[in-house]
Amino acid sequence: MSYFEDLLKKIESKTAHVGIVGLGYVGLPLAVEFAGAGFTVTGIDIDEKKVAALNRGESYIQDIPTAVLAPLVKAGKLKGATDFSSVAAMDTINICVPTPLRKTKDPDMSYIVNACQEIAKHFHPGMLVILESTTYPGTTNELMLPMFERADLKVGEHFFMCFSPERVDPGNANFQTRNIPKVVGGITPACTKIGAAFYRQALETVVPVGSTRVAEMVKLLENTFRMINIGLVNEMAMLCDRMGINVWEVIDAAATKPFGFMPFYPGPGLGGHCIPIDPFYLSWKTKQAGIEARFIELAGYVNGNMPHFVVDKIQNALNDHSKPVKGSHVHVLGVAYKREIDDVRESPALDIIHLLGKHGAKVTYSDPFVPHLRADGAVPEMAAIDVEQGTREADCVVIVTDHKNFDYPGIVERAKLIVDTRNALKGHQSPKIVRL
Ligand SMILES: NC(=O)c1ccc[n+]([C@@H]2O[C@H](COP(=O)([O-])OP(=O)(O)OC[C@H]3O[C@@H](n4cnc5c(N)ncnc54)[C@H](O)[C@@H]3O)[C@@H](O)[C@H]2O)c1
Structure with a gap:
């Protein structure tokens, strides 16, 4: 069986082990959706306080009631970690770390780079990596891909990489992670297919697009508008x-x-x-x-x-x-x-x-x-x-x-x-x- 078929099977049977890196306004709601959909989810954050709160079953994000989070933690569907060793057991990873601007209005990519360096240490064939942090068009292809691809590890064949813009609107009672249509674009058509299949398991509407660059630009068009x-x-x-x-x-x-x-x-x-x-x-x-x-x-x-x-x-x-x-x-x-x-x-x-x-x-x-x-x-x-x-x-x-x-x-x-x-x-x- 190819890596593609194997991962698709795990995703569709919800036996894929889901990893979310960065458990803030974006990452925690996403982790809760996937755990709620039946996946086993591990969230990784460098903030010990957030991880400890999560492991106690306490929400620290206003839109996520503790009443929703606590049963998932208790059932063993959702847990937090501060180190990246659990990446070795993961099938998918969503990266939701901050992307601030420096004072000079240059993008600060250091959070993405740091997270990817840690993930790369435990990375293995058959994984799907999706960047959700808002960023400039080209980041996934130009910055992230070279951190994972090797001569014997080809994207679209041995592993899969996508960009999916996060559109969550904190405090919006009508639209939350689950019912906001999710745009996803992969580096190759196989990546897009597997990324879309992944989100379909937990979210209501998925909108596949032709490339990571298009997906990156979608977010920037929306916010620039x-x-x-x-x-x-x-x-x-x-x-x-x-x-x-x-x-x-x-x-x-x-x-x-x-x-x-x-x-x-x-x-x-x-x-x-x-x-x-x-x-x-x-x-x-x-x-x-x-x-x-x-x-x-x-x-x-x-x-x-x-x-x-x-x-x-x-x-x-x-x-x-x-x-x-x-x-x-x-x-x-x-x-x-x-x-x-x-x-x-x-x-x-x-x-x-x-x-x-x-x-x-x-x-x-x-x-x-x-x-x-x-x-x-x-x-x-x-x-x-x-x-x-x-x-x-x-x-x-x-x-x-x-x-x-x-x-x-x-x-x-x-x-x-x-x-x-x-x-x-x-x-x-x-x-x-x-x-x-
Ligand atoms: N907040 C929003 O409304 C919103 C909406 C759409 C898109 N976004 C985008 O999503 C991304 C995340 O935003 P957010 O609001 O969730 O940020 P946040 O600051 O609430 O959460 C980010 C988390 O990442 C953690 N982190 C930082 N470096 C890390 C590392 N190397 N490894 C693991 N964890 C690390 C931080 O400790 C923090 O908990 C940003 O790119 C943002 O632009 C945010």
Whole structure:
């Protein structure tokens, strides 16, 4: 039997031993889906705390209830490890490690390289390796493949390699790992076939594509599309502001067009691990090909300016109340990068806090999902304070993240002045509200 047939049989009978490397927002939900589908899954992470929590059956990812995770761990279907020796017994491996950008906006591939070096030590014929980390087109072929292929170990014959973009949207109650269509592209047609067969065992819809490069580019198109449209609407917000037009009303009315328009909303800036970062993978790579990704650079510039625009709004609003920013108390509502989640990575709230601090404001915050802010660059360590206290005591309240369970009528009642960057106070009419 060929390696292909042997692995396909193991996958279809769910006897394949599944490995997931990187147990974060992407890896843990994936591990849970495959364990839930009946596979034996081992997750590997260098973070001892995550592995220990997993092995105790405790979830540390908001979208994965402990009630779902614990029975899988108890049944021996899912376990965590910090070392890579278990790779020797694995049939498949999904790599879900971080892919940050360096300060210079160059991709930092070190996590992928480190994980692959460890996997390669225990790698054996008959394995399927799938990269899920978001990256530039060409990574799987150019960076990963050479770390595994040898003269006697040919991809598509002795082992299989794919890229599959991860589209998980933390906090989205309607779409989670299982029902988000999964795009997968292999280095060879056999790789694509086996990758697609693998995902079909646990996920609802699989979308095979012709190559790893296409699969890599799919993710970048999706996130670039979002980033550019947000950039456009943020610019629209600044233009409307200058002209005294309510941008939110404009968008709502435009969205009544039943075709050819999709509403995007302005805000305090881009946040999260994906939208602000991923498009720069593409612009970095296109530069090598001698062509500039001009939309990306422009949208990055507009979006990156939004925290400054918000701070200017706060400054002007305080000025209208005869107060300078220096010495004023500004209370930030919401520091997570979007509503209903606890993730502060790249959150514009951090920039806003930093800029306000630089201007001499006394800054406090409330966020039901983020009780503590760790010191991060220019932002000092902070603890959330009570919403009521913050809104009552502050000279200005700024809504940065529109979590659903903030008591908005109470906030409007108590606050002296509010800058609303999310239209969270839609329908509230008060002279103390300043909208983006
Ligand atoms: N979070 C999202 O919403 C999201 C959505 C789509 C795609 N992605 C992409 O998925 C990838 C993972 O993102 P994430 O949000 O899950 O990141 P994360 O930081 O939550 O998780 C990554 C995990 O990998 C571990 N890790 C780092 N180096 C390792 C190594 N050498 N070996 C084993 N484990 C290692 C870390 O300890 C961490 O637990 C990124 O490329 C990201 O761009 C993320």
